Amino acid sequence: MPENSRPEKIWALILAAGRGSRLAAAIGGLSKQFLCWRGVPLYWHAARTMSRSAVVDGVVFVFPPERCAAEEETLRALHARDDLGLLPWLTTAGGALRQDSVRLGLAALPRETRYVLVHDAARPFLSPALTRRICEALRRGASAVVPGLPVTDTIKLVDNGLVTATLPRARLAAVQTPQGFDLNLLRQAHRHAQEAGLTVTDDAALMEAQGHDVHIVPGEAANMKITNPEDLALLAGSQTMPRPCTGMGYDVHRYGPGRPLKLGGVPIPDGPEVVAHSDGDVLLHALMDALLGCAGLGDIGRHFPDNQARFEGISSAVLLDQVLEMLYGAGVTLCHADLTIVAQAPRLSPFREEIRKNVARLLGLDKAHVNLKATTEEGLGFTGRAEGIKAYAVVSALTGAAPSFSTSIPSPDL
Known part of the structure; x- marks a missing residue:
């Protein structure tokens, strides 16, 4: 598969190695990223969007080790009927934790990659415009970029069932993926986390721990994550007759x-x-x-x-x-x-x-x-x-x- 000719390559990791225990029971034990929506797995929707963004040069899919071979076969069939154009793709096995899967995915990126987008496969609703916003911020010099939305609920700190503090809502943001990074700096942050035994819930936190500025760009309310059984309604949509x-x-x-x-x-x-x-x-x-x-x-x-x-x-x-x-x-x-x-x-x-x-x-x-x-x-x-x-x-x-x-x-x- 040919590669784009832009000098500074931007590749994306689509993380599809999680177990999704909160949703699996509602869908027959299947991990959410393999849920079939509109005829293709959730992870393929993110790849389609990346291909339409005109700024991403390739995608690495990160799968559970035991599913890598089967999903690679599925990917070849998907690509044969639903070509991603000039967008090449690779696969690699993930790890026990999300953090491990990202680190292993980073190791699979081509040598000429300069920036990387890290995206959760269970967010199939992202848009090409959001992808471009993040990549443009990286090209302007940001080391780390996350999409975020204002928090509309009041957030309180709780300890043993008691409220200990109320956080200032104006200073809070709910962050999403894809998150964009300078690849070399993110690799350094992951090495440091591995050596220090640091565990976090997203890659931006690793960059923060290393003292790097994390820039925020407007997220999208529609870019929701399929996590709980009630989120299946987002896929089912309205029952109105088309x-x-x-x-x-x-x-x-x-x-x-x-x-x-x-x-x-x-x-x-x-x-x-x-x-x-x-x-x-x-x-x-x-x-x-x-x-x-x-x-x-x-x-x-x-x-x-x-x-x-x-x-x-x-x-x-x-x-x-x-x-x-x-x-x-x-x-x-x-x-x-x-x-x-x-x-x-x-x-x-x-x-x-x-x-x-x-x-x-x-x-x-x-x-x-x-x-x-x-x-x-x-x-x-x-x-x-x-x-x-x-x-x-x-x-x-x-x-x-x-x-x-x-x-x-x-x-x-x-």
């Missing part, structure tokens, strides 16, 4: 000096340049308009106007992430995308499958639910004269759809 909806999108770009041709996030070598304010990905622009149409949210010109400097040259994949967040916020669940590219030149058939797979990855869909067609207009009109390129997108979705989960483990022939 309603089908359809969105249609269209976009066009003129050929001329400007941006290198990119379609569905895939660069087209030796293709003509396009005139555009963003990166000019005509296919993703049509797709975003179709998605917005499903939720009745207008079009990309309304949300990302081309007269704003902050959108100049921006990756359309980043804009697509924002559109998907709007879609999910509106209670819409994407089901299928049918895409058509119209161009006399260049010849697109060699890139069709790569584009299709990458769009499926960006949407978080099985590639069987993304269709891509490329055609010409036989010399007619501006596309026929090779003056430009256009794309159509039709997407189907459900509003008010309830997510599903099961206790069955996906078979290797997914």
